[in-house]
Amino acid sequence: AQSVTQLGSHVSVSEGALVLLRCNYSSSVPPYLFWYVQYPNQGLQLLLKYTSAATLVKGINGFEAEFKKSETSFHLTKPSAHMSDAAEYFCAVTPRGGTSYGKLTFGQGTILTVHP
Amino acid sequence: DTAVSQTPKYLVTQMGNDKSIKCEQNLGHDTMYWYKQDSKKFLKIMFSYNNKELIINETVPNRFSPKSPDKAHLNLHINSLELGDSAVYFCASSHPGTGVYEQYFGPGTRLTVT
Numbered sequence: 001a002q003s004v005t006q007l008g009s010h011v012s013v014s015e016g017a018l019v020l021l022r023c024n025y026s027s028s029v030p031p032y033l034f035w036y037v038q039y040p041n042q043g044l045q046l047l048l049k050y051t052s053a054a055t056l057v058k059g060i061n062g063f064e065a066e067f068k069k070s071e072t073s074f075h076l077t078k079p080s081a082h083m084s085d086a087a088e089y090f091c092a093v094t095p096r097g098g099t100s101y102g103k104l105t106f107g108q109g110t111i112l113t114v115h116p
Numbered sequence: 117d118t119a120v121s122q123t124p125k126y127l128v129t130q131m132g133n134d135k136s137i138k139c140e141q142n143l144g145h146d147t148m149y150w151y152k153q154d155s156k157k158f159l160k161i162m163f164s165y166n167n168k169e170l171i172i173n174e175t176v177p178n179r180f181s182p183k184s185p186d187k188a189h190l191n192l193h194i195n196s197l198e199l200g201d202s203a204v205y206f207c208a209s210s211h212p213g214t215g216v217y218e219q220y221f222g223p224g225t226r227l228t229v230t
Contacts (some may be wrong), residue, residue: 010147032216032217034218034219036221038157041224042224043120043206043221043222043223043224044159044206044208044221045221046218046219049216049218051216055174056131088157092159092160094216094217100217101147101164101166101171101172101212101217102147102164102210102212102216102218102219103161103163103164103172103215104149104151104159104161104219106158106159108156109157109158109159110150110157110159
C-alpha cells in the first residue's frame with residue numbers, strides 16, 4: 001500500500017524567504033505525485049504533478065518540486081514567499097497503471113504561514 | 117464557467133436525517149470521485165465512478181450511497197446521519213487520458229450534523 005508523509009504540520013517563513021515543504025512517499029514503484037494547495041474554506045487546487053518526465057517539475061504561482069527516487073521524496077519549494085502563499089498544502093500519490101483509477105492517497109497537510 | 121461544482125456549500129442537519137450532496141463537472145471528464153476531509157483536514161477517498169460505473173468503493177458505511185446519473189454528475193446520498201459524518205465532502209473529476217488521472221476538485225460541502 002502506498003503512503004505519504006509530510007514532515008512538519010506547520011511551516012512559518014518570512015515574506016521573501018525560501019519556502020520548503022517536505023513530502024516523502026512509500027511505494028514499491030515510483031508513483032505519480034502531486035502537490036495541491038487549499039486556501040481557507042476552498043477546494044483543492046493542483047499546483048504541480050510528477051509523471052516521470054523531468055524530475056524537476058514547475059507548477060503555478062512560482063512553485064516547483066523535485067522528484068528524488070533515491071530519497072523517495074518530492075519536496076515543494078518556492079524561492080521567495082509571498083503573503084498570498086499562506087494556505088495548507090497537500091502532497092498526494094497515485095499508483096501507476098493497474099486499477100487504481102487515480103485513487104489519491106494524501107499526506108497530512110502542511111499549513112504555511114507567511115509573516116510580513 | 118465553473119469546472120466542478122457542488123451543492124449545497126453548507127449543510128446543517130440533525131442526527132438521523134437523510135441528505136444528499138450533488139456534484140457536476142463541465143470538463144468532459146469520465147471519472148468522478150468523492151473525498152471526505154475530517155476535522156483534522158485529513159483527506160480520504162470514498163468512491164469513484166468511471167462512465168457511470170462504480171470503480172472505487174472504500175471502506176465506507178453503507179449509509180453512504182453514491183449515484184451517477186451520467187458521467188457529468190455524481191451525487192452522494194447519506195442515510196441516518198451520525199455526528200461522525202460531520203466533515204467537508206469534496207467532489208473531484210479526472211480524465212484518464214495518459215493514465216495520470218489528474219484530478220480537479222470542487223469547492224466542497226461542509227456537512228454539520230447536530
